Amino acid sequence: MALSALLVWAWPAAHAHAADLLGIVETTLDRDATLAAARDAARAAQQAVPRARAGLLPSVQGGWGRSYNRIAMDDFPTTHYWQNGWTVALTQPLFDWSRWTAYRQADYVAARGTLQAASAMQDAILAASQAYFDVLAAEDELARASDYLHALDAHLALIQRAKAAGEATLVDVREGEASRAQAQLQRLDAQSQLRLARAALERLAGANAGALARLPAQASAPALQPADVEPWVTQAEAHGYAVQVADVALTIAKFDTEKARAGHFPSVDLQITHTPAGAGGGYSRPTTTTTGMAFVTIPVFSGGETTARVNEAKALEDKARDELEAAARDAAANARDGWLRVAMGRERVATLAQLVQRNETSLEATRIGFGAGSRTSTDILRATEALYASRRDAIRARYDAVLALLRLLAQTATLDLDEVARINTQLFAGGAARSEPPPVQTPVRMPVAPAKREAVVPRATAAAVGPVPTTQAVARAAPQVTAVPPVKQAPPVPLMTQAAPVPTVKQAPPVPTSAEILPAASAAPSTYAPIVP
Template sequence: MSRAARFMLLAASLLMGTAHAADLLSVVSGALERDPALAASRDATRAAAQAAPKARAALLPRVSGGWGRAYNGIVTEDFPTQHYWQSGWTIGLTQPVFNWANWTAYRQTDYVVARARLQAASAQQDAILSAAQAYFDVLAAADEVARATDYLHALDTHMALLARAKTAGEATLVDVRDGESSRAQAQLQWLDAQTQARLANSALSRLAGPDVGPLAALPPGGAPQLAPLAVEPWVTQAQAHGYGVQIGEMALQIARFDTEKARAARYPSVDLQVTHTPAGAAGGYSRPTTTTTGMLSVTIPLYSGGEISAKVDEANALADKARDELDAAVRDAGANARDAWLRVNSGGMRVSALDDVVRRAQSALEATRIGQRAGSRTTYDVLRATDAFYASRRDLIRARYDTVLATLKLLAQASMLDLDEVGRLNAQLFAPDSAPSHTSYASRAP
């Protein structure tokens, strides 16, 4: 089989492999379905949704019924002693007319439910970010394994040339020792890359399942462009709509209602109570008697030993705490958004610069080898050029994935990272005609 035919066969196998590769969206979706923490947050949301019917029930009538059997023994002077049994049932109704604490609790439920939903949305965003981190960690580890393997092979080739040159008297022992030192370092980098790849794959399997399969490689070009490009809109979005800020706002409103409920303990409460006991019930009468009672009761708190004042002070302190935490959340959201934007902005420029550095280092390595064969460069020069080329490739790999992850973290700071956004990024990052990222320079590596 000719070299061209073997190349075509290899390219076809790579295309068939990437056609069924799992992309970012499929991995994240699978991780969300398996995440127990996310499932727990959804359960918490369902539980919090019951706050509204519970609070509403405290405002509605309560009807209770009961049945009893009683023995009566009545001893009256100069009258025969009476002994008899009675059995029957009683029904009662209580309708709250005025209870400010219960009404405040009902008004508070909207914020309780909203906070639970925001916490669930925040948990989903955290799960998306964790799955994306694991996904790109696997890709970065695979690229690093490929780079370290190329580096090791290049130094093996260099050491073989050194051995022949030393035999011919064209290389010194110092050249051999330098080569061995670089070879040992390359071996260590290869071992570290293998370990990191196993750890990254294990982490991804834990999140998305063991049957993820091959992953779609990140094509060259780094992270997608931000929109808008300026930093201030991102800071404003994070400070206004960040999940930490929104949850803090709900917590402050809930704390204010708690203060109002604590004060409501000083107010009177009014209830309408109605009881009906049909004839034959054990009411203490010797003959069947039907009784119906209706009463409007007013309860006025007069003295509680300072308990109400203590609860009001406690609620006020907790409201102040919630307000301070909200201020901290707003400040942190703005600062984190600025940091993430800076990482994305500088990361894009760093990727472009490193891409140019890698190409120049590769050209320098090829020129140094030509010069070494012509006698104008030494084997030491070739070794240093080889080290510089593969070190720049390592820096480029890190910069590319760091920039993509910084973009995801910036979206998370603005509470914009959901499955729809992941799908949009997935379409931009993994175009159907994109080439695997780790083959960009490996095909030209010495």
């Protein structure tokens, strides 16, 4: 009875509302607390620009006071009186190289926050996709384990009847019972894994995910385009979010070094003070003081602190440069590994599909041989185990191939809702080819760049990391799904794979990058626009 309830939960009726990959990703982006924290951090980083600008603008301060005065002079009576006064002071920095450097640096600080939020969005998409496919794989595994158990139950019943008729031995019965116990254990493990996968998905979505849309039997991972590994490696080395963040961090470190050197430079400030004071006893009229003064501060000797700060900043700059090199190397290695997993994943899925067919044929032949007396019960048990083991591997390989593609896109900083929508449409449409190439981002340069560095970084805007806007729903060709969530669009992607057409929707603000996006190549029908290194 418990198994029946679990199976009803795992395989909903075809007419029920079910969430597909895109719907799960959209829900996660709206409700994931980790992503929300990254967006909050990005908004905080945007305040670096107005805060640094304030250091270059004049500051005005005012004050009011009341004083008690006692004047004692020889041969004169002592005078006591109260006096009121207020003051206004305006200070305008005229030359302060450290403040000017901080203002130039602020754009990169804001850009780093935006890039980190974009990277967190990719992580959330990957986590949601992993959780979605884990649930589907667990449901398939539970169905496979149940079928395996039913097959062994039928064989065990056959062996028991044969033993009663004197045509089988006790050893055959015991082997059948042992195989059945192993199948029961597999089913229990599958039930536990399904509950755990459901819990992980609900943790990301922030609520009960409900029924999930199942992939069609013919669905497969999209093919890579371009098929060569080098364009993907080049894209990852230049535009991977880890590389972009490290690149911006190096620029920030160079500004820190320049600010430390500014400790050797003089600074000039203009200060104007106006102080009217009320009349007090012994005075016939109030006193008012207005002062304007230019302060020139020249550092002479600080005990070596400024030199130490410069040396520290240089060391941190070297550290940031080494981290950028390490990030680029890791990005290239991860891209090669991801490309290989995608390529081998598709071959593995095809090979396992053939293996399942051959094991089915082998099991049928073994059963015929058992009926003719040329095969034993042990042969049937082994053939049955081989068949269902290959089915288990095929189930996992099918979902791993899609996840490998998503991870490769994340390593090249091209994974967003647009790409998820394209993959989702192709999976549920059975692999239809896409008719249009995706849009390509245009290069964006920072408005203020360092004097000795021409770095290309994104223009930092709070809107770029805000909540994903809601747009019109996207129709998906999935026969199991009758209602799907609305699509929330993310920035365009410069590189992808083959996918089915997606309805046109409004584009959300693009996620910025710190390097020029590769130029668009000529689009070819039914393929994604190739990456040009």
